Amino acid sequence: AQKxxxxxxxxxxxxxxxxxxxxTYDTSDQSYGLFWxxxxxxxxxxxxxxxxxxxxxxxxxxxxxxxxxxxRKSANLVISASQLGDSAMxxxxxxxxxxxxxxLTFGGGTRLMVKP
Amino acid sequence: DVKVTQSSRYxxxxxxxxxxxxxxQDMDHxxxxxxxxxxxxxxxxxxxxxxxxxxxxxxxxEGYSVSREKKERFSLILESASTNQTSMxxxxxxxxxxxxxxFGPGTRLTVT
Numbered sequence: 001a002q003k004x005x006x007x008x009x010x011x012x013x014x015x016x017x018x019x020x021x022x023x024t025y026d027t028s029d030q031s032y033g034l035f036w037x038x039x040x041x042x043x044x045x046x047x048x049x050x051x052x053x054x055x056x057x058x059x060x061x062x063x064x065x066x067x068x069x070x071x072r073k074s075a076n077l078v079i080s081a082s083q084l085g086d087s088a089m090x091x092x093x094x095x096x097x098x099x100x101x102x103x104l105t106f107g108g109g110t111r112l113m114v115k116p
Numbered sequence: 117d118v119k120v121t122q123s124s125r126y127x128x129x130x131x132x133x134x135x136x137x138x139x140x141q142d143m144d145h146x147x148x149x150x151x152x153x154x155x156x157x158x159x160x161x162x163x164x165x166x167x168x169x170x171x172x173x174x175x176x177x178e179g180y181s182v183s184r185e186k187k188e189r190f191s192l193i194l195e196s197a198s199t200n201q202t203s204m205x206x207x208x209x210x211x212x213x214x215x216x217x218x219f220g221p222g223t224r225l226t227v228t
Binding site for chain 1: 125149151156157158159160161164174204206208214215216217218219220221222224
């Protein structure tokens with residue numbers, strides 16, 4: 001069974017500063033994928049970034065980067081130069097690549113609040 | 117752009133009613149999913165479908181059923197709604213270069 005843990009229920013960050021959202025995972029699979037999603041107050045889940053377990057480089061996507069430490073089973077999301085529009089819930093998720101359905105297991109989420 | 121739509125944003129139903137939540141995607145994706153979202157628990161998978169008329173149970177299928185008669189449409193059915201099914205329901209379809217899931221806007225269901 002897979003498990004995702006996000007230990008920060010809520011976080012504040014000052015506008016224009018960087019912030020790290022923590023995510024640890026537990027799996028016995030050798031091949032898996034890690035995802036981060038953003039959920040604004042409107043409710044829709046927005047895909048942000050992906051890291052494959054065999055990817056040697058940390059994934060980056062604009063102001064988002066994923067700090068992947070495989071041995072520690074962590075996949076932290078780093079947001080650089082925070083903006084007010086970054087205020088939202090953030091979810092870390094994992095899928096086993098061998099699963100044809102690619103079901104996602106989600107963490108409990110972190111609410112990020114950006115202060116002006 | 118991928119579009120996943122859900123029939124209602126807000127829904128209020130009475131205990132014991134049969135409830136239908138509809139989801140439609142326009143990208144010809146084979147895989148579709150229903151999740152419920154509760155505070156502190158993240159998203160939990162109720163059912164998924166990998167083809168027309170095919171379905172698999174997720175982590176919390178009790179009290180729910182699904183229907184997929186057409187590729188683009190995946191329906192979640194609450195046979196007899198109960199107050200503990202008050203939640204946000206999110207539909208998703210899977211595709212894209214990274215096999216990421218695309219989500220609809222969600223339906224906030226209240227059962228009284």
